[in-house]
Amino acid sequence: MPTLSLDGLSLHFEEAGEGTPVLLLHGLGSSGRDWEFVAPRLAAHHRVIVPDTRGHGRSDKPAGAYGVPLFARDIAALCDRLGLARVHVVGLSMGGMIGFQLSVDRPELVRSLVIVNSGPEVVARTLRMKLSFATRLALLKLLGPKSLAKVLAPKLFPKPEQEELRRRVVEGIGANDPDAYLRATRGLVGWSVRERLKDVSCPVLVLSSERDYTPLATKKAYVALMRDARLQELKDSGHAAPLDQPEQVAEAAKGFLRELEAQRPN
Numbered sequence: 001m002p003t004l005s006l007d008g009l010s011l012h013f014e015e016a017g018e019g020t021p022v023l024l025l026h027g028l029g030s031s032g033r034d035w036e037f038v039a040p041r042l043a044a045h046h047r048v049i050v051p052d053t054r055g056h057g058r059s060d061k062p063a064g065a066y067g068v069p070l071f072a073r074d075i076a077a078l079c080d081r082l083g084l085a086r087v088h089v090v091g092l093s094m095g096g097m098i099g100f101q102l103s104v105d106r107p108e109l110v111r112s113l114v115i116v117n118s119g120p121e122v123v124a125r126t127l128r129m130k131l132s133f134a135t136r137l138a139l140l141k142l143l144g145p146k147s148l149a150k151v152l153a154p155k156l157f158p159k160p161e162q163e164e165l166r167r168r169v170v171e172g173i174g175a176n177d178p179d180a181y182l183r184a185t186r187g188l189v190g191w192s193v194r195e196r197l198k199d200v201s202c203p204v205l206v207l208s209s210e211r212d213y214t215p216l217a218t219k220k221a222y223v224a225l226m227r228d229a230r231l232q233e234l235k236d237s238g239h240a241a242p243l244d245q246p247e248q249v250a251e252a253a254k255g256f257l258r259e260l261e262a263q264r265p266n
Helices: 039-043 068-082 096-103 127-156 159-176 178-188 194-199 216-223 246-262
Strands: 002-007 009-017 021-025 047-052 087-092 111-115 204-209 228-235
Touching: 002 068, 009 039, 009 068, 021 039, 021 068, 021 096, 021 216, 039 047, 039 246, 047 068, 087 096, 087 246, 096 111, 096 178, 096 194, 096 228, 111 246, 127 159, 127 178, 204 216, 204 246, 216 228, 228 246
Parallel strands: 021 047, 021 087, 087 111, 111 204, 204 228
Antiparallel strands: 002 009, 009 047
16 A cells, blocks of 8 residues: 655555556545556556545545645645656546646646546536535535435436445445545635636547536537547446446547557657
8 A cells, every 4th residue: 555745745546557657536535446447457558556635545634725726736746756757647527627737737747638527617607506516515514424425326326236336435435534525525616727728738538428417518618628639428327437337438548548659759
């Protein structure tokens, strides 16, 4: 269980494989276990690094405000300490937000982005979105992670045969430190790099599940703002695609990386 101390913060990460580095970033209230079924498929041809972000999993949960820029600085520092350069970044949900932040703050570090069911902002632009954000925060504050996990699990994995995946959600999200999870959730609300998408210089693949929370049209709109981005749909999948459709996610990512690495390095 390797860890690195970064200015007093201990970050846990897993590592496997050899070759060009691929960084797998997890979602809110989760951990590197989001990638348990995908990482081995990528590690056959790449050096795969799977960290737990600040406040999550087996990493430290220090006091203070959390947010996407802070998470991105932590991950960039981890890459620097490991001597990684020109990293392929693959991010699910909050992990995709961190990927966007890295791509605009540290463009020299990011070779490419694979964004899974995520976007460049968490801004309540409608009354419905404002109510959704407020409800999520209220449930988390009043009920705590364990009860919230029981609400989220059937939404993420609604099929009868997905009972084991529902159990994983309840177990994983339920294990969160309540205060750290609340601060991480609050830290996402209002975040945006949408106005900076024009500055994203690396190739981007956006993967969108059929049953994701965010409509496909929303993803098409932000993909159009980037100079080298494409969109691909994941069939029969919900928000947590690396768990319910790991083969589709892995194959899409592998194909994208093969295409890029066949080109002359930039």
